[in-house]
Structures are given as structure tokens and as C-alpha cells.
Amino acid sequence: MFHYTAGHGRVIDSTLFAGTCWLLWKNRNNFCFQGELQSFAQIQAKSVQLKQQIIQASEKESTIIGAGGLRTPRDIKWQPPQHEWVCLNTDGSVTNSPLSSAAGGVVQGDDGRFITAFTMNLGGGSVTSAELAGIVQGLKLTWEAGVRKVILQTDSTTAKHLIEVATPHHRHYTSVAEIRRWLARDWQVHIVHVYREANVVADYLANLGHLCSVGSHVIAAPDAALSYWLYHDIIGVGTTRFIIE
Template sequence: MNLGEGSVTRAELMGIIQGLQCAWELGVRKAVLQTDSKAAVELISSASSLHPHYQLVLQVRRLRERQWETEIEHVFREGNVAADFLASTGHSLPLGVHLISIPSPLLNFWLLYDLEGNQSPRLISSG
């Protein structure tokens, strides 16, 4: 998805909405959605109506109230390299949502990398 300009948190929430909508439309009734945005996960569970992204949070909450089981988890970017690859690639696509029915060889590589449980080291700054 390419949203154009906007905040990272807005983009993460929009991605969560699109992911949940897509899963529902595909008939998935038990889903675990992972995001590298801890802020988005926290907003979904605790945002007040005064928060600037409250309407997006409300959409996520309404989607989750349907007759299905959903979990939304925070994972570090290094634990889901395929999703990070897709997010980076999305910036070069036209505005809007793009569904991939046949993954590219590079995406297949990253999917296999994640499936095997590989993780990249996480650099932590000390200052």
C-alpha cells in the first residue's frame, strides 16, 4: 500500500485495517496480525477519543468485533523481514492498495527466511 504523505503511525494503522479487511474477505476467521509498530498496538488497546488517529483506531476495533478471533501483536522489524520488504517496496508503487497474487523471487526469499525463524541482529544505540 502506498498512502503518500502522512505519519508512520497513520500508515501502520491503515495497514492493520487493510490486513484485517483482506483476511475477513478471504474468509479467515482466526487471525494473528503482526506489526512492528508498538505505538499502533498500544493505541488500539488504549487510545482515547481525543487522539488524532482515534477514527482509525475505531475502525480497527470495529473490525475486531466481528464474529472471528483476532490477535494483534508487536514484533520487531527484524523478526518479519518479508513485511519490512513489502513496506519498503510499497513506496515505489502508485497510491493505493496493491494485492500480490504471485510473489516475486525476492519476496519468496524473505518469506522463506522468516519461515525458517531467521532473525537479523538488532542494533541498539547507547546514546
């Protein structure tokens, strides 16, 4: 959560207004001169990202040195895997009103090309159970896609830790054991933690799950909304984050 004074907030709001006007003006020029027109949802998404960047910049003095020591700005974005590998990104999501849990994931090639994706409504449960369910489904789809060199990216340090150390007495062990069975198959899977800013496609798909019927839904071809976020990864759109070195 961000905290800033009322006066500071007015500066952020005025800067955001100017930035949004610029996005609209740019969209108009692209339509006039190149025949390209972005949807309102795309402009809105960019405005939200712009606001986050403005707030981060405005908080720079108070966040450069914080708990844990010196923080260094880093451009966080999706990183494609090395040649002949694929990247599986998964995410979980929970809403409180109404109570709902969901997960989503996407498999992309080393050039960012779409291979397969899924979104799933889990009904209820915790964030951790949603994260683990997403990893199970993601591994299943990736295996069925026939690829055998996989970088699994998750923004959940808890899920990654449980996969590594959970014992049979842990309440999430059933999901962890299923993940371990998938990992034990004849393929190479490396699990890495990424920041959520590098996991935007999976985040979108996880949130989409809340709107779907209970169960898993495989996406064979991306629609316009999903294509927008995939393009976001391919062109390397990043978000500045202050990282403790």
C-alpha cells in the same frame, strides 16, 4: 545508530569483506554442484544482514549492560502461529526525500505458506498513520481470505497501544475506530508486538509501496523478490538482538 572508532570500523569492514567473499564463494559452489544460483540482490541482502550482525557482536561489551539493566542476546525471527491459525504481519514506512508514506502486509499459514499480501502507497502522513493504515488493510484482506483465527504481528508499540486505549479525541482515532470495528467481527484476532527483525516480509512490502502508484495493491502470488523473504521466514533466519530481561 551505531558508533565505533575508526580503527574498530576498519575491523568491521575487513570482516564484512571476508564474509561477503565467503557468500560469493558459497553461491558459486551451489551453482556448480547443485545448479542453484542466487541473485545479486539476494547476496546483497545477506551482506547487509551480516554487517548488522558483525556490528552487534562488536558492540557486545558496551551493550550487554545498558539503560534499563542487563541485556541478554536473543535470536529474533518470525514465529509461525499455532496449528489452524494464520499470521498477519503489517508494517508502515515513511521517507523524507521525497516525502512519502506507505504500508504493507502479508498473511501466512501455520507452515509459512503464502496466503495473500498487499502493498500500498498512502501519499503522505506520519509513521503511526501508516502503521494503522496497514493494519486496517491487513485485517480487511485477512477477513476476505476466509480465515477466522488470526495472530496480528506489528513492530509498532505505538499502534498497538493506540488500538487498546485511544479515545475519540485522539488524532488517529478514525483509523483506530476502523480497526476496532474489524476486530469486533465474528473471528478471533490476537494482536502481539514483535521486533522488526521478526517482521521482515511486511517491512519489505511497506518499502515496496513507495515505488507503487497511490492506493492499495493486492498481491495474489509472490514474485521472486517476495519469495526470497517468505523463504527467509520459513527456514527461520534470525538476527541476534540484546533484550532487556
